[in-house]
Amino acid sequence: MDLQGVKPVRLSARGEYGVRAMAHLALNYNEGPVPLSKVASSENISHHFLEQIFVLLRRGGLIKSVRGVKGGYMLALPPREVCVGDIIRVLEGPIAPVECVSENGGNGGSCRCERTDDCLARHVWEKLRDHINEMLDKTTLQDMMDWKQ
Amino acid sequence: MDLQGVKPVRLSARGEYGVRAMAHLALNYNEGPVPLSKVASSENISHHFLEQIFVLLRRGGLIKSVRGVKGGYMLALPPREVCVGDIIRVLEGPIAPVECVSENGGNGGSCRCERTDDCLARHVWEKLRDHINEMLDKTTLQDMMDWKQ
DNA sequence: CTGAATCCTGAGTAATTTAGTATGGATTTG
DNA sequence: CAAATCCATACTAAATTACTCAGGATTCAG
Numbered sequence: 001m002d003l004q005g006v007k008p009v010r011l012s013a014r015g016e017y018g019v020r021a022m023a024h025l026a027l028n029y030n031e032g033p034v035p036l037s038k039v040a041s042s043e044n045i046s047h048h049f050l051e052q053i054f055v056l057l058r059r060g061g062l063i064k065s066v067r068g069v070k071g072g073y074m075l076a077l078p079p080r081e082v083c084v085g086d087i088i089r090v091l092e093g094p095i096a097p098v099e100c101v102s103e104n105g106g107n108g109g110s111c112r113c114e115r116t117d118d119c120l121a122r123h124v125w126e127k128l129r130d131h132i133n134e135m136l137d138k139t140t141l142q143d144m145m146d147w148k149q
Numbered sequence: 150m151d152l153q154g155v156k157p158v159r160l161s162a163r164g165e166y167g168v169r170a171m172a173h174l175a176l177n178y179n180e181g182p183v184p185l186s187k188v189a190s191s192e193n194i195s196h197h198f199l200e201q202i203f204v205l206l207r208r209g210g211l212i213k214s215v216r217g218v219k220g221g222y223m224l225a226l227p228p229r230e231v232c233v234g235d236i237i238r239v240l241e242g243p244i245a246p247v248e249c250v251s252e253n254g255g256n257g258g259s260c261r262c263e264r265t266d267d268c269l270a271r272h273v274w275e276k277l278r279d280h281i282n283e284m285l286d287k288t289t290l291q292d293m294m295d296w297k298q
Numbered sequence: 299c300t301g302a303a304t305c306c307t308g309a310g311t312a313a314t315t316t317a318g319t320a321t322g323g324a325t326t327t328g
Numbered sequence: 329c330a331a332a333t334c335c336a337t338a339c340t341a342a343a344t345t346a347c348t349c350a351g352g353a354t355t356c357a358g
Binding site: 009010011012013015016017019020023027084088089091092093095096097098112118119120121123124127128131132135136139144145147148 | 157158159160162165166168169172176233237244245246247261267268269270272273276277280281284285288293294296297
Binding site: 161162163195197198201215216217218219220 | 317
């Protein structure tokens, strides 16, 4: 068994691109819509793939769109009010290290372990899940811009 | 695009099973080797798949094996000295949310974003990576047993 | 009022990864 | 020697990922 290409606790390209694209929109907040082609080329993301990502972000209420010539996308809220956790959850679903401790998880979903209370590992997964969510929810797009120097 | 089956920041079955199996061995520390079949059946894990996991754990120095009848596996160190982060890294490689901030990553690997310094997202990934590793490195098998009541 | 720039929608797909299975060999104890 | 165990390599079906493809709808400029 090779361990090449095995990467734990990873985001998919959707989440990674999505956060980068949202940061791009944050930098242009209040300057009118930014066309998708602009974001795609400047962030080096496939145009069509980014289109799919923006569909999810729009449906999730994180961005607004303007159609037609001079159209484009813009943040639906000020950068201070959009956190990275929101972006990732909209693009990838609930954040959890294993199914057991996922939102819908518990025991209803496709949990790989049928025990609940007497599972020694469960508490680790819960703590990890909460750590990750808390950190991502505390970090806003504004924070990301402020870190830049 | 459906969001079914999309789960961010997940462990693979290898990591999840591995931690459960190690916890099982921890409960039997200093009581002689535990046969793989015992762990597999009691943890509801495929025998052959768990065999592959134990190969990695042994090569990683986390467990020792005894061959033959009455053989089996046991922790190579006391539960206090084995952390969850070690287990996951042995089974799944370096823990990082995106390639850019992975061990080998930086810019050498297959990073999806070629910018390094001026990437607004980078700092978020670094903080998230450090948060996750720190939490998993602070949690030992002994801690997991102590949490049980 | 037409053409270009944009957003919008759904289907399709090649490559990779995952979570195993299959097969058989090596070692030790009773 | 037989059974229980570990050890090693190769294979594979299903799912997922990261897109591409094809075309439609809307708006603005000239």
